[in-house]
Amino acid sequence: MIDIQNTQDTREVPLQKVGVKNVRYPIQVLDKNHKVQSTTGTVNLFVNLPHNFKGTHMSRFIEVFHKHHNDISMNNFLEMLEEIRSKLDAERAFGRITFPYFIEKSAPVTKSAGLMEYTCSYEGEVAKEAKFFISIKVPVATLCPCSKAISEYGAHNQRGFVKVKVLYSKFFWIEDVIKMIENCASTPLYSVLKRKDEKFVTEHAYDNPRFVEDVVREVYLGLKKMDFKWFTVEAETEESIHFHNAYACAEFNSEC
Template identity: 25%
Template sequence: MTLPDIQNTKSDYKFSLNRVGIKDIIKKVRIVKDSEVTEFPAKFSAYVDLPKELKGIHMSRNPQTIQDVLNELTFKPSSHIEEFMRKMSTHLLSRHEYATIAEVECDGIVVIEVPNERTGKQQKAHPIKVKAISKKENDQVKTRVFLNISAFGINACPCAKDLMIDYANEIISERREKFDLNEKNIKNILDIMPIATHSQRCKGSLTIEIPDNLTIDLLKLINIIENSMSAKVQDVLKRVDEAKLVRLAHLNPKFVEDSCREMAIKVVEGFPNFPDDCEVTLEIEALESIHQHNAYAQKQATFKKLREEFKKS
């Protein structure tokens, strides 16, 4: 018995479609690097474009492609998520002979062990998104992979800190005779004393295009984000640790603009071998503590543009 292939029949409409496929199918991802196994659940989405002549895509090929590549990882483990995402995207395009573009997206949370002064190690969870796009160009398939990861930190406000320094200076100056202080002594006191300001938890995100001949270390990206802020957030803080963290943050005040530019510098310095045409997006959002709004900054550029601006700075 031959079943009808409805998808291959002629479309009743004269419009092509950019993306047709499946969305948010949950699978387990398994990464093996240096004998260390990382597993986490992730949502996958897979799409192809559809020419105007056809009624529909063969939808079952999309989840089948995802499952086939994940099954393959059981026998041939991958050490980097971008590697199997690139494979997924190219396999998907090859299974849809009528398509010119295939996209696969992976959205999950990775838990990474990082050093901790008090406990030795601690776990931190980081949202991660990976997108692979394969496109037919002149009888060849070109695939681009973009990896996005987020991390949190603390930013102390430089503006409020300067206002508080002026306020403290005024208060002490009014009492200089009582405490036998001159202007130099007052300045020295203000230089060593912790000065109040408002602080906020910040979310930093880094999206980077990864060329097919290179891989990337997630921890390196996380460090770039966290080290671009006033201080790092911690899950567990004893009283002495909390005091130290707050002091460090207030000694290193930053606007979201500062943090975004710090990220740009660290990306340029950290990836000297990345091609000029690879794209980067840097984002910082401060969850404001004294305003009803949040503060936000973004930088989007190619590595070439970042390097040119870095040389001029």
């Protein structure tokens, strides 16, 4: 049958990205405590398209991804993109997979267990050089230092999140980064809290007030200790007594 995608295009307009987007697929990722975790990924896969080709072959993206979906690990992600680039005869290939990552977490006093969800993503590009980034979004709680300093009966607190994006250079565990981030907030969040736990968490937050600026700076220092060569840190909280969100961010580049 005729291959329309490979026919000549005369408009002389190259396309930076063509491919498939928002593909939902079961995947398996590495888990520090259980070796492997099954989850669901939302997948974007692209290649560049030279000006002289009419289109790309969309089915080939899914064929290659299906081959790799049972092992979407940090080490294999770029190999998958290289296979896509080669199979579609492209100069560059791009990919992004976003997935919920679950960790069983015990309450601080009663040790009651529940699952916490964290949003993670792998994002990469292969061309003459390869780049691979990992993003992790962690829910946290903060207690306002200013409110604590000026109030006689307590301090306002709020729930928010910290998002980090790191350039991959060597293997690390997602769980280790999450734990470090949670320790930089006023308190971590939990899915199960009994009354003894709630007392502990409330008092722990009160003893560890944090502005979003504090959280970003603490996470920044934590990521530097983990020896990441490039990263960004964002913190955002939905303020409980203000009609706005509080936000801060920072970037680190070891080459600058």
